[in-house]
Amino acid sequence: xxxxxxxxxxxCLGLCNERIALAEGEMEALSSALRExxxxxxxxxxxxxxxxxxxxxxxxxxxxLSLINQRRAISQIDPTKTTKKVELGSLxxxxxxxxxxxxxxxxxxxxxxxxxxxxxxxxxxxAMLGLxxxxxxxxxxxxxxxxxxS
Numbered sequence: 001x002x003x004x005x006x007x008x009x010x011x012c013l014g015l016c017n018e019r020i021a022l023a024e025g026e027m028e029a030l031s032s033a034l035r036e037x038x039x040x041x042x043x044x045x046x047x048x049x050x051x052x053x054x055x056x057x058x059x060x061x062x063x064x065l066s067l068i069n070q071r072r073a074i075s076q077i078d079p080t081k082t083t084k085k086v087e088l089g090s091l092x093x094x095x096x097x098x099x100x101x102x103x104x105x106x107x108x109x110x111x112x113x114x115x116x117x118x119x120x121x122x123x124x125x126x127a128m129l130g131l132x133x134x135x136x137x138x139x140x141x142x143x144x145x146x147x148x149x150s
Contacts, residue, residue: 009077011108012103015105070104092149101128102118102119132146133147
């Protein structure tokens with residue numbers, strides 16, 4: 001049976017893959033819209049429309065590259081590895097909840113349990129990095145301690 005950490009890892013990969021597929025679909029739709037945009041007698045309208053589509057394509061492309069980088073980072077995590085200190089790939093439990101140190105994907109629902117996928121470079125991730133089970137950290141003026149670490 002998969003551990004909570006393995007399930008969090010798998011769900012993070014799945015989320016990235018879903019978001020990548022959506023972004024790729026959006027890119028294809030924008031490319032199609034650009035191809036179908038026909039020059040009208042109102043030349044300025046045509047150029048404005050093409051510019052707007054190209055700007056949107058650039059935004060989607062940036063998002064797509066970010067998602068691909070997130071998936072790459074998650075893929076490099078070994079979910080079976082146990083950690084003694086908080087690092088990339090750690091799953092920790094504190095009084096505030098469970099955190100999977102991976103990439104910023106937000107709240108995951110794993111078998112009815114909330115696990116927050118956070119980046120090690122996020123403010124809360126930085127507060128936790130390098131700590132061991134039983135050690136305390138402070139975030140947003142609130143003290144918390146690591147109850148369990150894997």
